[in-house]
Amino acid sequence: MSTVLLIEDEPALGMIVSDSLGVRGFKVIHAGNGAEGLNLFREHQPDIVVADVMMPEMDGFTMAELIRKENPNIPIMFLTARSQTADVVRGFELGGNDYLKKPFSLDELIVRINALLRSKPAVQAVLPALFNIGRYRFDPSRQKLMLDGQEVLLSHREAELLRRLYEQRNQVLERSSVLTELWGDDSFFNGRSLDVFITRLRRYLREDAKIQIINIRGIGYKLII
Known part of the structure; x- marks a missing residue:
């Protein structure tokens, strides 16, 4: 129950x-x-x-x-x-x-x-303490993105989205799976919300020109490092 x-x-x-x-x-x-x-x-x-x-x-x-x-x-x-x-x-x-x-x-x-x-995930994933994303350091547990002594505090969904992109780095992260796991379903409205979050992550990571989050039309996104 x-x-x-x-x-x-x-x-x-x-x-x-x-x-x-x-x-x-x-x-x-x-x-x-x-x-x-x-x-x-x-x-x-x-x-x-x-x-x-x-x-x-x-x-x-x-x-x-x-x-x-x-x-x-x-x-x-x-x-x-x-x-x-x-x-x-x-x-x-x-x-x-x-x-x-x-x-x-x-x-x-x-x-x-x-x-x-x-x-709902049956067991919370065990995360490493820090991720290296280009010049950035990402602390998923504290939802912080760090560069040259500066910190950006991410929302829960921003942090979860960035973690998934990193885990699938240089590979395609399927749009439908992200929407189902983080938004509950892949409706049009939720898809637009996901696009907004992707735009925000690009802005957060813009200080390292080698990092890209590209759209794979009709499929999803790819984090290139």
């Missing part, structure tokens, strides 16, 4: 979603605000987090950022009426895996939860 931590400050909606998930075999832990949600996450270590964004005491984005620092693999889904591109991108930058706009279908919510649980 998978445990879902649901953080929703609207009591009626929280009850409806909790009951619907419970009927379908999930164990549900419900919190009414972000601060309570963070405490319950630490206490129960759920399999997935489903969180509203606009909440009292601590908003969903802040809570998710703190959760992601403690657990890089747990799936996080945002539920919100906010659908502007900047809000969606920020949610993904902070480590969210999916984004469902209110009002939503309970059947769609359950399908997405199951998809995220299937894509």
